[in-house]
Structures are given as structure tokens and as C-alpha cells.
Amino acid sequence: MRAYQQFLEAKAPVAKPAGLLLDGVSVNALLKPHQDAIVRWAVNGGCRAIFAAFGLGKTNMQLETVRCVIEAVFAASAEAGFGLIVAPLGVRQEFMRDAATLGTKLTFIRSWEEAVAANAADPECRIFITNYETVRDGKIDPALFLATSLDEASCLRGFGGTKIFREFMRLFQNVRYKFVATATPSPNDYIELLAYAAYLGIMDVGEAKTRFFKRNSEKADQLVLHPHKEDEFWLWVSSWAIFLQKPSDLGFSDEGYDLPPMQVHWHEVKSDIRGREIERSGQHTLFRDAALGVVDAAREKRDSLKLRVDKMKEILTASPDDHFILWHDLEDERRAIEVAVCGVRSVYGAQDLAHREATIIEFSEGEFQHLAAKPVIAGSGCNFQRHCHKAIFLGIGFKFNDFIQAIHRILRFLQDKPVEIHIIFTENEREVRRKLVAKWKKHEHLVEKMSEIIRKYRLNEHAMAKALERSIGVERIEVRGDNFTCINNDNVIETHGMEENSVGLIVTSIPFSTQYEYTPSYNDFGHTDDDPHFWAQMDFLTPQLLRVLQPGRWACIHVKDRVIPGGLTGLGFQTLSTFHCDTIQHFRKHGFAFMGMKTIITDVVRENNQTYRLGWTEQCKDATKMGCGTPEYMLLFRKPQTDKSRSYADVPVVKAKKEWLAPALLGDEPALDEDGYPIGGDEPILDHDKGQWKNEAGYSRARWQIDAHAFARSSGERLLTAQEIQGIPAGRVFKIWKAYNLQSIYDFEHHVMLAEGLEMRGALPPTFMLMPPHSNHDDVWSDVTRMLTLNGAQHAKGKEMHLCPLQFDIVDRPINQLSNPGDLVLDPFGGLMTVPYRALKFGRRGVGIELNSGYFLDGVAHCKAMEAKMAMPSMFDYLGVRDEDPASDQPEGGAGTAEAAE
Structure with missing residues (x-):
């Protein structure tokens, strides 16, 4: 484990110096200390x-x-x-x-x-x-x-x-x-x-x-x-x-470095609050909403331009001899300033660069009195302090950085006059002013935070590196129940001490490389520099997972590809990582056999809200730059069995066949095989009207054939129309569409037509996908209920929610399909202990390893609650009615539980 310890110690995030020393080179003596x-x-x-x-x-x-x-x-x-x-x-x-x-x-x-x-x-x-x-x-x-x-x-x-x-x-x-x-x-x-x-x-x-x-x-x-x-x-x-x-x-003297006093004057002008807009519904507005959005703010500026210009002229008239910088945001404002202020000179984007630069220099040298400019053009780098100490903002906006930069064109060390800042806004922009002031206060707080660090550490990078050293490891805590074990520890260290061939199934969601970091510890797998660094840490864990897994058994690894910004690739457009492919290669490298993968459908609308890579507007501009939604994957790996002459696991996962008693046969009774087929024949010759099941709870050939084929035949009914689902609540539309989509022969153009019908009626939500494509194929999971996670319980208790919770549906299916009752199911990235929690639900034993102490403690509580629930007899047990399906408390797809969570 020494190699692993050294790997963790090398993770400190301090920027490494280039090592360029000034040997033989002297710094100019004219510089201040x-x-x-x-x-x-x-x-x-x-x-x-x-x-x-x-x-x-x-x-x-x-x-x-x-x-x-x-x-x-x-x-x-x-x-x-x-x-x-x-x-x-x-x-x-x-x-x-x-x-x-x-x-x-x-x-x-x-x-x-x-x-x-x-x-x-x-x-x-x-x-x-x-x-x-x-x-x-x-x-x-x-x-x-x-x-x-x-x-x-x-x-x-x-x-x-x-x-x-x-x-x-x-x-x-x-x-x-x-x-x-x-x-x-x-x-x-x-x-x-x-x-x-x-x-x-x-x-x-x-x-x-x-x-x-x-x-x-x-x-x-x-x-x-x-x-x-x-x-x-x-x-x-x-x-x-x-x-x-x-x-x-x-640690040096501040002599000569005192900022001048600054006075901020807020000038509020009246707004026309009468509503002139027509809403989507066709209703006319009586009163205008406060100008909070960018579009509304721009309209407010245009409508109030004359009043604001009049206020600006009033301020200038009160100081006829002073030089002013007149800040504005819109070209209409610039033109209005040029009409209202005699002798004003402007700089703007359409000007020749040399002319623009000359104008700025001439104002800084005091050659004329009033300069009009946008902060984005003259708000950075320029120094106007020698001849100007007053500024007027003709309006306010949302870009705080431009605002504070513009102020500091005149508020600077060596400015010898008090600075006056005049800010003109309308009564409809009071909320914009409130947000601007809040950002200003936050800016001052964070600047002071930085100053505090500089005062403490000066320029001592070694001291900063020592301060940045995180914890390595945690104090190991183990909590056991009758059928579960939760461990607060590093999973590499923990699995290293586990018994060989002791685990019946591994189900986990590994960190998506550097996508998430869950703890302030160097042990955290998300605390890595890049994909190769992440896989280097996985190189310590994966061999241990192979060692502890029983021969012939499976590891189910949940992953998702990550979005890579175009600025990092140099391509100018967003691309995707090959993380799921890299995972396959990594596990194969360490001895696992790749058995396939399940595709888990995600909501592309919600994804675009997170990444801005699938926007409808950009799709209309140029479809070539767009990708597609990034599904999640459950990658399926198998540890080779001991006896290579047989493909069966050392301890097979056995399912009881759903068998029927031999019924009365028509005519002579031919010899039958164990499945009821005539020896040498292709079809059973059974009188099904007289057949009966020997065991109702088993797994039938019929179910297997339907599951394996994964197609659903058309019901023969006519196509659904958009009018029939208009006005129905979105949650109900989602369920209707899902049932219809799974029962009918799929028609792409009909799917688009239905969604367009809802869009025309204003009923297509912009925040999530109401009518996603569903699939019955067993390698595509389109019915995973996103809200069905332990985060629901966390939220109800007011506790911290997990950054990336694992859905119950994703966990339940491999547990039921790929493990036997009583098997030990392991999750090395336990989180809120969803895997051991669901393993208990289905009669298995669970083990979860988690580095984050908060998640660990919450997960222990969830597992204890589930174990207590499973041990408590229900009313049906007293009545002699047994629940044959351990998941029967959920409607299919978990929709009912999702509604309860909502």
C-alpha cells in the first residue's frame, strides 16, 4: 500500500513554480518594494x-x-x-x-x-x-x-x-x-x-x-x-x-497609497408602469413587471431614455467645470448623449481603431471635458484619474465586472480629488439595483478574503502548499446489521483487506473521472487532474474488485460520458469524452470480461439546461455543431470462472423455472422431454385448456422469450392526436404517452407531430422532455424513474442531498437478475448506501464503502431502517397472504413513488 500512499501525497493542487531564478539578473531599482x-x-x-x-x-x-x-x-x-x-x-x-x-x-x-x-x-x-x-x-x-x-x-x-x-x-x-x-x-x-x-x-x-x-x-x-x-x-x-x-x-509601507473618498449618488427616475405587452395567452397586461430579465431591462432602458438623459443633463449643469466620463450600454443612449451634451466626444465599436485610441488618450490627457463610452470599450485598462474624478452611469445593468471596472478608471491610488459616481435608474429597476449592490458587497467581501490570505502567507508558496494539504484517509468506522455492513473508509484500503472470492455481485457508480468531488480528501477519486490521473487511481482499486468477486460473477458499473468544452480542445465546439469506452478498456485490462451494456435514457432538455450544448436556437442556426443527448450506461463485466472448460460460474445464479404439470394429451402419448416437448418433435402437442402451473413464482419460457425479443406488438388502435392530450396536466401526459409509446408501432413523424401540437398550444415544457422516446428493448432502459433515489428521504429529513444519486431502478435490476438470495452485494462507492439498501429489500446481504462521513452516516440510517422494515411482519403476513414480488410496493417504472416524492 506504500505506492498508493505516495500516489495520494502527490495530489496537492498548488501551482508548481517554473523554477526560473533571477541569478545574475537584477530587478530595476526604481520599482517600489x-x-x-x-x-x-x-x-x-x-x-x-x-x-x-x-x-x-x-x-x-x-x-x-x-x-x-x-x-x-x-x-x-x-x-x-x-x-x-x-x-x-x-x-x-x-x-x-x-x-x-x-x-x-x-x-x-x-x-x-x-x-x-x-x-x-x-x-x-x-x-x-x-x-x-x-x-x-x-x-x-x-x-x-x-x-x-x-x-x-x-x-x-x-x-x-x-x-x-x-x-x-x-x-x-x-x-x-x-x-x-x-x-x-x-x-x-x-x-x-x-x-x-x-x-x-x-x-x-x-x-x-x-x-x-x-x-x-x-x-x-x-x-x-x-x-x-x-x-x-x-x-x-x-x-x-x-x-x-x-x-x-x-508587509510594506502604504505611504502614498491612500484611496480618495468616494461618494455614490443614486438617482431614481419615474417609470411608465402601464402595461403594453400581450402575454402568450392573448391577455393584455395592466401593469408592467419589474425589469428583471435582460430583454425587459433593455426595453425599460429604451422607454426611459429621455427621462434619464434629462437627469444626466441636470447633473452636468450642476458641475459645469468638471470633466465627466459618461457610461452607457446602448447605441441609442450614445446618440442621445451626443445630441444632449455640447462638445461631448464618443468612442464606439464601429469607429476606426486608431481614431478610437486617440480619443481615449486625449480625454485621459484632459484635452476635452466629456467622454461617452461603453464600459466594455473604455472600462478596462484606461487611466482617467489625472483630469477626471466624476462619472455618470446613464443606466444600470447586470454585468457587475464591467461596472466595477468602469468605476476604477477614476477611483485609483494617486487620485488627488474625491470621486463622485452618479448612477441613474428607473423605479422599475429597483430589483436590478438591489442585485448590483449585493454583488458589490460580495465583491468587497471576497477581495478582503484574498487580502487576508496574502497577509497571512505573503508570497510563500511552500506555506500555501502546507496549508493546502488535505487529509489522507479517514478514521475507519464500521457499522454492521444482521445483513448489511457500512464502512467509512478509503475503498482501496478497505477492499485490500476483504476476503478473496467473497462477493456475489458488484453494483456501483464509479466517479465520472474529474466530474464530481465528494470530500476534501486526497483519497477522493474525483480529486484527480485528468482522465489518466483518475484511471491511475482506479488501477489500485479494480484489481481488488476482481480479487474479492466470486469466479463467474458480475460487476455492474454505472457510467456516463462527459461534455468537453470547445475551448479546451481547440475545436471551437463541445465534444464528448469516451469515458464509457475507457471504462471498458480499463476493466478488461485488469482481467474482467466485457459482457455488454445497458443504455439508460436521459432527458435531453434537462441536459441542455446543464451544459448549453443541445440548444434549439443553436440547432436552427447550424445543426452540424450539435451533438445528441448523453445517455448513461450500465457496463456489465464478468470475472472468469475457475473451470474454463465450462461457462458456468463457480456458484451459478439459479432461477427456478416456472413449470406446468403435464396435461392430458391428445391421441397417443409420445415420450416427452423435461420441458414437455415430444422427443424428436418441434412443437408440443399439449391440450393447454387442461394444463396447470406447478409453481406460479418461477421464471417462464414465455416471459424469457418476450424479454429477450423485446418487441411489443401494435394494439391496432388508431394514432393518438395532440387535441386529445391538450389541457391534460404534464404528469398525466407523460404517463399516457409512455403507455401509448410502448404499446404501439413507433412512428417518428407522428411522435414529432404530437410534440409540435403541444408546442403550438404552449403546453410543451422548456425545462424537461415531456414526450421522450421509450423502449422495450432489454438493452435500453427508458423507464428509469429519476426521482426514485435516497435523495428523496434526504430532502424530507432536511439533510444534504447526494451530488449524483443512483436511481433504485438501476440498482434493482442487476440485483434481481444476477445474484442469488443471500448473496453479498458490494458497492465500493457507497454514497448514501443505495446498493446495500436495495440488496436488503430483495433478500440479499449488502456491503457499502464510503469516504464521505456525512453520506456514510446517512446511509447507515437508511440501511437500518430497511432492515427493520424487512424484519417487521405486515398485516398480510398475519392474514396468511404472502407478497410474492418483493418490489410490489412500487408501480411499474416507479411512477407512483415519483409522484409521492414530488
């Missing part, structure tokens, strides 16, 4: 993020970091290289000014050829600056540079959803030393932070999501930190990014 410390930390790391508050010298730190990397590499290996800084429009002059102060040669370029020519003319010219648009348009290949730094890397905020992000991931993939510098990465926007980590090569976004965040099964990319992982997450971020709010966070 905090800037010097950060440059040394960044160079040593090789791929790092500098998140320094406005006015702390972010530009100086970038220039010096790139210079030191180039010189350190040359000193170590004589390898000459160039450095490239990529900056937003209007920021070039800031870099040029600071570079001149530092004595650093900096040249603006628009192509690689310009860089080569500049270096040929002056060999000291090795650091260059360009705009994002130049890189985006393919005029410069970043891979040709030794070191790069992205200033205000707003393109990375749209992780996976923007073309420019995917392009930058691809273009910078082979750059050896990468840096990101921005003043306000929003701690509210976890996706932004994960995008920075992915760009820098620290950790895959999907892995980071599952390692630190709760899963939202209704909405993709709504990330909520696990409470027990909050400290770990921010320590991990601090291992590759420095969030610096003031020099004293690193």
Missing part, C-alpha cells in the same frame, strides 16, 4: 497572474517581469527571445510613459516582421506591445515570443463562449512564459478566475469546477463554492495569482 517582490514571485512561477489594485504599478510590474524573464533565460541558456505585452486600446501611452521612466526599451508593433526589424535596428529592443485586435486578427503569432503578458485580459472572461477566448487559448498554448495582469478580476465571477487558470496552464476549467464547486442541475455555469472548500479554493488561487489591495498586505 512591493513591486520588486511581486516581479520576483512571478518570474519564479513562470506562468502567473498579477491582480493589483488600481495605482499599485501594474504596468511597471508587467514590463519588469517580461524583461527579467528574457534576461534570466538568456543568462541560463544563452537563448535569446522577445517579449510581448498585449493591451487594450488607449493603454499604449501608459506603457510607453512608464517604460521611459524605467529606462526600458518598448516598441509598438503590428506584426512579427516589425519586431524583427526593430531588433535589427537596435539589439536592445526586445520588448514589444500591441493591441488585442492585432492578435485576434492573426497579424501576430504569440508563439514566436518567449514571454507574453496580457494586460486587462477581458477576453478570457467569456470562457468557452467567445471566439476570441478560444483563439487566445489556441494562439498562446505554446508560449513558455505567460502572465496575466488586471486590476479587478471579480471574485464574484468564478468562471473568470477559472479561465485565467486554464489560460496559464494551471488547471483545466472542468476539473476546477468539480473540485471546488457545487453542481447546479438546472443551470450551467452557476457556480457555488462548497462551504468546506472555500479556504482551499482561495489558497489555490493564491498559489498562482496575487490579489494585492495595498502594499501593507505584503
Whole structure:
């Protein structure tokens, strides 16, 4: 087990330094002490993020970091290289000014050829600056540079959803030393932070999501930190990014670094609350709803434009001599500002880049009084503090990051005047204002959290690594009942001590690689870097599963393929992992024989709400980029039996045949075989009117033939019409459709017609699939009841629900088909102990192993309750009526239980 222990110890998630030391290279003496410390930390790391508050010298730190990397590499290996800084429009002059102060040669370029020519003319010219648009348009290949730094890397905020992000991931993939510098990465926007980590090569976004965040099964990319992982997450971020709010966070003096006071003025203007909209039902609205949605907010802005512009003019009139930045969101707002404010100049997307940049620079130099701009254009990187200390937001919106960036164009260290922020909104936007203020408070809280970590650990990566060390193993707890055993432990360690050939059946849902992480422990299989790392840990477990399983018996492994974002593959569209195929190869590698798989149908509408990969709108735009729903699979493996001359298991799973007593025969009585067939004949010649069953509870040949063939004949009735199910509640429609779909000959176009009929009547739900295709084939399970899990009991008791609960239907079928009464059924990933819980239900013995202590304790309670239930005689036992079907308390498919859960 020593090898396993070493494997776990190597899991610490701290970003590893590149090991680039500044031997023989000195940091510019003009840098402030905090800037010097950060440059040394960044160079040593090789791929790092500098998140320094406005006015702390972010530009100086970038220039010096790139210079030191180039010189350190040359000193170590004589390898000459160039450095490239990529900056937003209007920021070039800031870099040029600071570079001149530092004595650093900096040249603006628009192509690689310009860089080569500049270096040929002056060999000291090795650091260059360009705009994002130049890189985006393919005029410069970043891979040709030794070191790069992205200033205000707003393109990375749209992780996976923007073309420019995917392009930058691809273009910078082979750059050896990468840096990101921005003043306000929003701690509210976890996706932004994960995008920075992915760009820098620290950790895959999907892995980071599952390692630190709760899963939202209704909405993709709504990330909520696990409470027990909050400290770990921010320590991990601090291992590759420095969030610096003031020099004293690193132990240096704050002299000269005091933010000016800021006053925020909220100006509410009246709204026209009369309703003008017509709802889907045809009803006219009397009063307009509060503008909460994006579409409603845009309409509210258009309708209130004149009132808001009048309020803006009133504010400007009260300060006739002050310079103002006028922030807006819509082009209509820009045009209204240009009409209302004399001498105002605007920057907007359709302008020539050079003209736009010149206008921004001229405003920052105080050459005119009023600038109108969108935060997305001039809200990042620009420094307006020297001549402007007042700003007006003509409206409010949902994008907090753009909002806070825009504020800090004037609220900065070294600003010598009090800052005034005027925010204009309508009374219908009070809820938008409330959400904006809440995000602002959360932003301040999380920034303080980061500052606290920096103050505690400074830039000591070793101390962070020690703080990030998780627990290895748990204190083993075992709870036994008469027919179950629940164990709180690492399953590799636990199965290593189990008796060989002791288990009759394995049923489990293995972690889907890095998809979910259930505990803050290095033992957790979800706490792995990627698929190969996950399978490396499974290499310790799977041989033990083979060892403890009885020869000839089965392991049923529940899996699902995972969605891979296009930004990670470089393809620009989402793809699927081959996880179920990888599982097959893994188990075969360790000696299991692959016997087949069951396909478990999932709801594609709910899946799209989680992944955004199957959207109807995108399907209409281009069907070629779309995939299909990802079903789950139950993979079936068998441990080879001891006697290879026979195919039977060492201990077969035997089913009693459902047999009939030989009836009266017509004519002469031929010799019959054991199944009642005449010896040498093809058909039985029995008088079935006089036959009778010997044992009603057995498994009949007829049932086997129907199960094996898996087709249901048409009832001969006419096709169902959409009108007949209009107005019926959705739950009832689902049941009607299922029964009809399974009993009739399937017609694809008729299926579409029915669904379209419901859609036209507004009765097709957008949140789940009301009319999925059902199947009677025994290798496709379309009737698994999703709500029928132990999470129902967890929710009823107010306890934590499992991230990925296993449905009863998935567990029950292999237990009944592939094990004998009294067999030991094992689940090495026990969770809430669904497998031992259901094993008890069907007269088997259950063993569950679970690392998460909370799940383990809840699972023990469930198993104890089931064991008590099975031991308690019912009224029917007293009456002498026995329940022949141990699952008879559920309607077929579990629909009744699902309704109860609802």
C-alpha cells in the first residue's frame, strides 16, 4: 500500500513554480518594494497572474517581469527571445510613459516582421506591445515570443463562449512564459478566475469546477463554492495569482497609497408602469413587471431614455467645470448623449481603431471635458484619474465586472480629488439595483478574503502548499446489521483487506473521472487532474474488485460520458469524452470480461439546461455543431470462472423455472422431454385448456422469450392526436404517452407531430422532455424513474442531498437478475448506501464503502431502517397472504413513488 500512499501525497493542487531564478539578473531599482517582490514571485512561477489594485504599478510590474524573464533565460541558456505585452486600446501611452521612466526599451508593433526589424535596428529592443485586435486578427503569432503578458485580459472572461477566448487559448498554448495582469478580476465571477487558470496552464476549467464547486442541475455555469472548500479554493488561487489591495498586505509601507473618498449618488427616475405587452395567452397586461430579465431591462432602458438623459443633463449643469466620463450600454443612449451634451466626444465599436485610441488618450490627457463610452470599450485598462474624478452611469445593468471596472478608471491610488459616481435608474429597476449592490458587497467581501490570505502567507508558496494539504484517509468506522455492513473508509484500503472470492455481485457508480468531488480528501477519486490521473487511481482499486468477486460473477458499473468544452480542445465546439469506452478498456485490462451494456435514457432538455450544448436556437442556426443527448450506461463485466472448460460460474445464479404439470394429451402419448416437448418433435402437442402451473413464482419460457425479443406488438388502435392530450396536466401526459409509446408501432413523424401540437398550444415544457422516446428493448432502459433515489428521504429529513444519486431502478435490476438470495452485494462507492439498501429489500446481504462521513452516516440510517422494515411482519403476513414480488410496493417504472416524492 506504500505506492498508493505516495500516489495520494502527490495530489496537492498548488501551482508548481517554473523554477526560473533571477541569478545574475537584477530587478530595476526604481520599482517600489512591493513591486520588486511581486516581479520576483512571478518570474519564479513562470506562468502567473498579477491582480493589483488600481495605482499599485501594474504596468511597471508587467514590463519588469517580461524583461527579467528574457534576461534570466538568456543568462541560463544563452537563448535569446522577445517579449510581448498585449493591451487594450488607449493603454499604449501608459506603457510607453512608464517604460521611459524605467529606462526600458518598448516598441509598438503590428506584426512579427516589425519586431524583427526593430531588433535589427537596435539589439536592445526586445520588448514589444500591441493591441488585442492585432492578435485576434492573426497579424501576430504569440508563439514566436518567449514571454507574453496580457494586460486587462477581458477576453478570457467569456470562457468557452467567445471566439476570441478560444483563439487566445489556441494562439498562446505554446508560449513558455505567460502572465496575466488586471486590476479587478471579480471574485464574484468564478468562471473568470477559472479561465485565467486554464489560460496559464494551471488547471483545466472542468476539473476546477468539480473540485471546488457545487453542481447546479438546472443551470450551467452557476457556480457555488462548497462551504468546506472555500479556504482551499482561495489558497489555490493564491498559489498562482496575487490579489494585492495595498502594499501593507505584503508587509510594506502604504505611504502614498491612500484611496480618495468616494461618494455614490443614486438617482431614481419615474417609470411608465402601464402595461403594453400581450402575454402568450392573448391577455393584455395592466401593469408592467419589474425589469428583471435582460430583454425587459433593455426595453425599460429604451422607454426611459429621455427621462434619464434629462437627469444626466441636470447633473452636468450642476458641475459645469468638471470633466465627466459618461457610461452607457446602448447605441441609442450614445446618440442621445451626443445630441444632449455640447462638445461631448464618443468612442464606439464601429469607429476606426486608431481614431478610437486617440480619443481615449486625449480625454485621459484632459484635452476635452466629456467622454461617452461603453464600459466594455473604455472600462478596462484606461487611466482617467489625472483630469477626471466624476462619472455618470446613464443606466444600470447586470454585468457587475464591467461596472466595477468602469468605476476604477477614476477611483485609483494617486487620485488627488474625491470621486463622485452618479448612477441613474428607473423605479422599475429597483430589483436590478438591489442585485448590483449585493454583488458589490460580495465583491468587497471576497477581495478582503484574498487580502487576508496574502497577509497571512505573503508570497510563500511552500506555506500555501502546507496549508493546502488535505487529509489522507479517514478514521475507519464500521457499522454492521444482521445483513448489511457500512464502512467509512478509503475503498482501496478497505477492499485490500476483504476476503478473496467473497462477493456475489458488484453494483456501483464509479466517479465520472474529474466530474464530481465528494470530500476534501486526497483519497477522493474525483480529486484527480485528468482522465489518466483518475484511471491511475482506479488501477489500485479494480484489481481488488476482481480479487474479492466470486469466479463467474458480475460487476455492474454505472457510467456516463462527459461534455468537453470547445475551448479546451481547440475545436471551437463541445465534444464528448469516451469515458464509457475507457471504462471498458480499463476493466478488461485488469482481467474482467466485457459482457455488454445497458443504455439508460436521459432527458435531453434537462441536459441542455446543464451544459448549453443541445440548444434549439443553436440547432436552427447550424445543426452540424450539435451533438445528441448523453445517455448513461450500465457496463456489465464478468470475472472468469475457475473451470474454463465450462461457462458456468463457480456458484451459478439459479432461477427456478416456472413449470406446468403435464396435461392430458391428445391421441397417443409420445415420450416427452423435461420441458414437455415430444422427443424428436418441434412443437408440443399439449391440450393447454387442461394444463396447470406447478409453481406460479418461477421464471417462464414465455416471459424469457418476450424479454429477450423485446418487441411489443401494435394494439391496432388508431394514432393518438395532440387535441386529445391538450389541457391534460404534464404528469398525466407523460404517463399516457409512455403507455401509448410502448404499446404501439413507433412512428417518428407522428411522435414529432404530437410534440409540435403541444408546442403550438404552449403546453410543451422548456425545462424537461415531456414526450421522450421509450423502449422495450432489454438493452435500453427508458423507464428509469429519476426521482426514485435516497435523495428523496434526504430532502424530507432536511439533510444534504447526494451530488449524483443512483436511481433504485438501476440498482434493482442487476440485483434481481444476477445474484442469488443471500448473496453479498458490494458497492465500493457507497454514497448514501443505495446498493446495500436495495440488496436488503430483495433478500440479499449488502456491503457499502464510503469516504464521505456525512453520506456514510446517512446511509447507515437508511440501511437500518430497511432492515427493520424487512424484519417487521405486515398485516398480510398475519392474514396468511404472502407478497410474492418483493418490489410490489412500487408501480411499474416507479411512477407512483415519483409522484409521492414530488
